[in-house]
Amino acid sequence: MKSIAIVAAASVLFAPGVSLAQKGEARPDFNLDPNYGTVDLSVGFEPDPYTKAIRAGGSIPASRAKSGCEGNVSAAPDFQVTYEAGALDLTFKAVASEDTTLLVNTPGGDWYCDDDSGGDLDPEVTINGPQSGRYDIWVGTYGDSMVDSTLSVTERVGMDGDDSGSGPDISLEPNYGTANLRGGFTPDPWIKSILAGGSSPASAAKSGCEGSVSAAPDIQIFFEPGDSDLTFRVRAEEDTTLLINTPNGRFYCDDDSGGDLDPKVTITNPQSGRYDIWVGTYNDSMVQSTLEVSELD
Numbered sequence: 098m099k100s101i102a103i104v105a106a107a108s109v110l111f112a113p114g115v116s117l118a119q120k121g122e123a124r125p126d127f128n129l130d131p132n133y134g135t136v137d138l139s140v141g142f143e144p145d146p147y148t149k150a151i152r153a154g155g156s157i158p159a160s161r162a163k164s165g166c167e168g169n170v171s172a173a174p175d176f177q178v179t180y181e182a183g184a185l186d187l188t189f190k191a192v193a194s195e196d197t198t199l200l201v202n203t204p205g206g207d208w209y210c211d212d213d214s215g216g217d218l219d220p221e222v223t224i225n226g227p228q229s230g231r232y233d234i235w236v237g238t239y240g241d242s243m244v245d246s247t248l249s250v251t252e253r254v255g256m257d258g259d260d261s262g263s264g265p266d267i268s269l270e271p272n273y274g275t276a277n278l279r280g281g282f283t284p285d286p287w288i289k290s291i292l293a294g295g296s297s298p299a300s301a302a303k304s305g306c307e308g309s310v311s312a313a314p315d316i317q318i319f320f321e322p323g324d325s326d327l328t329f330r331v332r333a334e335e336d337t338t339l340l341i342n343t344p345n346g347r348f349y350c351d352d353d354s355g356g357d358l359d360p361k362v363t364i365t366n367p368q369s370g371r372y373d374i375w376v377g378t379y380n381d382s383m384v385q386s387t388l389e390v391s392e393l394d
Contacts, residue, residue, distance in 0.1 A: 124161035127202050127233040129173035136176075138250065140183025140346035141371070145268045146190075146251035151175045153193060153246040154238035159200045159210055166210035168198030168237025178232040178250055183346030185252040187227040190215045191236045193246035198237035204230025252346065264301025267342055267373050269313035276316065278390065280323020286330075286391035291315045293333060293386040294378035299340045299350060306350035308338030308377030318372045318390065327367040328394035330355045331376050333386035338377035344370025363394065 133151055155171030180187065191197045192215070199220035201209045205228055215221030224232075238244050253268055273291060295311030320327065331337045332355075339360035341349045345368055355361030364372075378384045 122161065123157050123172060125157060125159065125170055125174070125200060125202075125233075125235055126172050127174055131174040131177045131233070132171060133176050135179065137179045137181075139181035140185055140252065141267070141342075141344060142252070143268070145253055146249040148250075149176055149248045151191070151236045151246050151248045152243055153191065153197050153236035154241065154243040155235075156241055159198060159235065159237050162200055162202070163208035163210055166198070166200055166208070167212045168200075168239055169241060170198075170200055170235035170237040174202075174233035175236050176234045176248060178234065180227065180229060180232060182227045182229045184348065185346045186223055186225050187232075188221060188223040188249075188251050188253075189232075189234055190219060190221040190249045190251070191246045192219050192249065193236075193244050195242075195244045196239060197244060197246050198239075200235040200237060202233040204228045204232065264297050264312070265299065265310055265314070265340060265342075265373075265375055266312050267314065271314040271317045271373070272311060273316045275319065277319045279321035280325060280392065282392070285393050286389040288390075289316055289388045291331075291376045291386050291388050292383050293331070293337050293376035294381065294383040295375075296381055299338060299375065299377050302340060302342070303348040303350055306338070306340055306348070307352045308340075308379055309381060310338075310340055310375035310377040314342075314373040315376050316374050316388065318374065319370070320367060320372055321369050322367045323392070325392035326363055326365045326394075327372075328361065328363045328389075328391045329372075329374060330359060330361040330389045330391070330394070331386050332359055332389065333384050335382075335384045336379060337384060337386050338379075340375040340377060342373040344368045344372065361394075 159166035196218040211220040299306035336358040351360040
């Protein structure tokens with residue numbers, strides 16, 4: 098869609114006998130090679146956030162890409178991200194010691210921009226339900242000044258270090274370590290003792306999920322599937338909940354499907370990769386529990 102949009106623009110800008118320079122209409126151009134290169138990212142990428150040092154600024158008003166956008170940028174994108182989307186939102190943020198702005202062009206040809214939404218005069222743009230494809234990013238400044246900045250690309254629920262209670266965060270180190278399992282593992286079920294609960298609402302990861310969990314996953318399982326489905330179940334003397342993030346970035350949750358107020362989640366045709374697991378409780382109580390992982394359920 099980007100190539101179509103630029104052809105349409107060219108038919109207007111390059112009218113017979115009128116040059117781009119004469120019209121003074123130089124504008125951000127996603128057909129130019131990016132100043133600081135490219136990166137390929139897929140949902141669940143690590144490390145998250147991905148960061149890139151950018152020398153922000155330029156001489157072209159960002160408003161020439163979209164009315165109302167602030168700051169001056171270069172003609173070429175500062176950076177290009179080719180992204181394979183899943184179920185997570187995608188956020189771009191620039192951090193600098195001075196006031197900066199952000200301009201983003203999506204695979205569908207839509208323009209997004211921001212000035213101060215990231216706090217401390219830092220710009221931030223979140224793409225809800227992002228498409229797969231190429232994202233062109235410009236970091237701007239006011240006037241013609243150039244400013245050292247850091248561009249961050251994240252799928253995390255909250256980027257800032259002071260909002261750890263806002264929701265589950267797949268980038269944090271798991272509370273009870275990691276495990277590697279492959280199809281046909283024994284013993285089955287594989288079990289792990291978990292002190293369930295926390296202060297982050299599970300619903301911050303997926304609407305409708307129940308219970309409170311820790312910000313960090315309780316455990317991460319790296320799984321290489323065989324021919325069987327994969328079932329996660331929690332057993333405890335009190336009511337618990339279960340939240341799971343799969344390798345493709347999709348969240349699953351459950352409250353009582355395992356019977357006796359125990360949660361159970363079955364992943365049919367599981368993918369190879371990392372599964373982040375949280376065991377939750379109601380309110381802020383902490384409960385001793387046992388997580389079971391099985392191919393036999």
